[in-house]
Amino acid sequence: MYLAKVYVTYKESILDPKGEAVHDALHRLGYTNVDSVELGKYFEIKLTAGKKTVEAEVDEMCDRLLANVNMESYRYEITEMEA
Amino acid sequence: MKFAVPVFPGSNCDHDMVNALRDILQADADLVPATTTDLTSYDAVILPGGFSYGDYLRSGAIARFAPVMTAVKAFAASGKPVMGICNGFQILTEAGLLPGALQANRSAQFICETSELIVRNVETQFTSDYATEAHLQLPIAHGEGNYYCDEATLAELQANNQIVFEYVTNPNGSVANIAGIINRQGNVLGMMPHPERAVEAILGSTDGLGIFKSLLAHREEVTHA
Numbered sequence: 001m002y003l004a005k006v007y008v009t010y011k012e013s014i015l016d017p018k019g020e021a022v023h024d025a026l027h028r029l030g031y032t033n034v035d036s037v038e039l040g041k042y043f044e045i046k047l048t049a050g051k052k053t054v055e056a057e058v059d060e061m062c063d064r065l066l067a068n069v070n071m072e073s074y075r076y077e078i079t080e081m082e083a
Numbered sequence: 084m085k086f087a088v089p090v091f092p093g094s095n096c097d098h099d100m101v102n103a104l105r106d107i108l109q110a111d112a113d114l115v116p117a118t119t120t121d122l123t124s125y126d127a128v129i130l131p132g133g134f135s136y137g138d139y140l141r142s143g144a145i146a147r148f149a150p151v152m153t154a155v156k157a158f159a160a161s162g163k164p165v166m167g168i169c170n171g172f173q174i175l176t177e178a179g180l181l182p183g184a185l186q187a188n189r190s191a192q193f194i195c196e197t198s199e200l201i202v203r204n205v206e207t208q209f210t211s212d213y214a215t216e217a218h219l220q221l222p223i224a225h226g227e228g229n230y231y232c233d234e235a236t237l238a239e240l241q242a243n244n245q246i247v248f249e250y251v252t253n254p255n256g257s258v259a260n261i262a263g264i265i266n267r268q269g270n271v272l273g274m275m276p277h278p279e280r281a282v283e284a285i286l287g288s289t290d291g292l293g294i295f296k297s298l299l300a301h302r303e304e305v306t307h308a
Contacts, residue, residue, distance in 0.1 A: 010186075014231065015256060017191030041140075065148075068141055068177065070184040071231055 001083070002047055004058045006076040008067045009040035041066075046081070054078055084302040086112040087125040089151045096132035096168065096279065103279040104129075108295050117149040126302055127164045128155055130171030132224070132277060142185065142227050143173035152178055164208055164298060165271045169225055172263070172273030181266055181273045182240070183232030185225075189256030193226040197287065198276055199251040200262050204244050207265055208301035209272045212293040219290035221276035223254060223262075228275040230257035230264075243267055248274055 010016045019039035026034045043066060050057055058076050067074040086104050090097045097114055104112035115122070117135075122128055136145035146152065152174070159165045159180055167175040175181045188194055200219045202210050213219075232240070237258055240246050248263035255275075263274030278291025 013233075014186060015189055015229070017187050017189060021191050065140070065144065068144070068184050070176075070233075071186055 001081045002049070002054045002078055003081050004043075004045040004047065004054070004076050004078045006043040006045060006058065006062060006066055006074060007040060008043070008062070008072050008074045009038055011071055011073050014071045084110050084126045084299055085124065086110060087115045087119075087122050087128045088112060088131055089117055089119065089128065089149075089155070090114050090131070091117045091133070091135035091146045091149060091151075091174075093135045093137055094131050094133035094170070096170075096277065099277075100129055100131045100168070100279045103282045103291070103295065107282045107292070108299065110295070110299060115151065117146070117151045119151045120154050122151075122154045122158045125158070125163075127166070127298055128158055130155070130165070130167040130174050131279075132169030132171060135170055135174065138170075138227075141173075141177065142170060143175075143177035146170075146174045147177040156180065159266075159271050162268070162270055164301075166209060166294075166298075167271075167273040168277055168279065169223075169228070169275055172275055173227065175271060175273045180271050181264060182236045183230055183258075183264070185227050185275070186229045186231050187227050188225070188229050188254075193224075194228070194254050195222075195224040196254070197221070198223045198254055198262070200248045200276060201251060202247065203249050204247045204265070206244075207247060207269055207272065207297075209265070209294050209297050210247060211300065212297040217293075218251070219248075219276075219293075220281065220288040221278060221291055222280045222288075223276050225255070225275055228257070229255040230261040230275070232258055240264060247272060248276065 023037040062074040281288035281291035
């Protein structure tokens with residue numbers, strides 16, 4: 001069994017109004033040293049090896065569903081889990 | 084002319100659409116479930132607004148894989164008209180039937196108001212009933228209606244006259260004030276404003292009627308050609 005940790009974030013050119021709202025809220029709480037906040041998505045996917053390599057399959061999942069590559073980019077870490 | 088209005092779990096403008104088509108335009112319209120796999124008996128498909136599959140992941144991201152979308156793709160490929168309103172527009176971009184994406188409004192707020200639009204292209208089967216550069220009052224109601232595409236895509240949309248509706252005052256941060264676009268082939272239209280909510284005087288505007296009248300007139304032309 002493998003564990004894939006997938007992180008999806010907006011590309012730099014894309015507005016992140018939710019991140020900005022969190023940024024502003026942190027400032028209101030007094031954390032004026034906060035320079036920026038990026039709000040993204042995090043997935044933990046447990047899977048077994050299929051027909052393709054686990055990496056190829058996770059990559060495909062990101063392209064097809066987990067991220068909208070028009071406006072988001074993704075990265076992932078895959079580790080083998082102890083049985 | 085027979086319209087299909089696919090209903091996804093979480094659609095909420097499906098009945099408004101069918102009401103507009105049946106009661107106001109006296110057209111045939113069926114609500115069809117998202118599990119439908121064959122749309123060949125219809126003349127047009129309209130994907131309604133709402134929050135399909137709870138907008139989980141991204142608006143339209145899950146709906147794109149509903150069985151009916153395979154049929155919608157085949158329907159579009161056959162050249163018949165497909166229109167997506169609001170969440171329907173989001174689904175069409177997620178499905179790759181229209182370029183770009185709808186991101187969160189610049190204000191991070193849900194916007195529910197009447198918007199003024201300019202019809203930029205009246206030479207489509209969806210807009211032929213309107214006068215050139217007509218101004219329309221249509222309701223918008225969305226949290227993620229901020230149209231985004233890269234510069235190359237925008238240049239292509241402009242070069243091919245694919246920007247059909249523009250906001251007079253940009254409410255949500257959309258690139259180039261875009262409120263609605265059409266595909267290159269001219270048979271798939273997506274727009275954030277709700278024409279089906281502007282079909283009776285009592286609703287505050289009848290400016291949405293032109294889209295449905297255009298489609299009905301186009302169908303007449305095709306069948307009597």
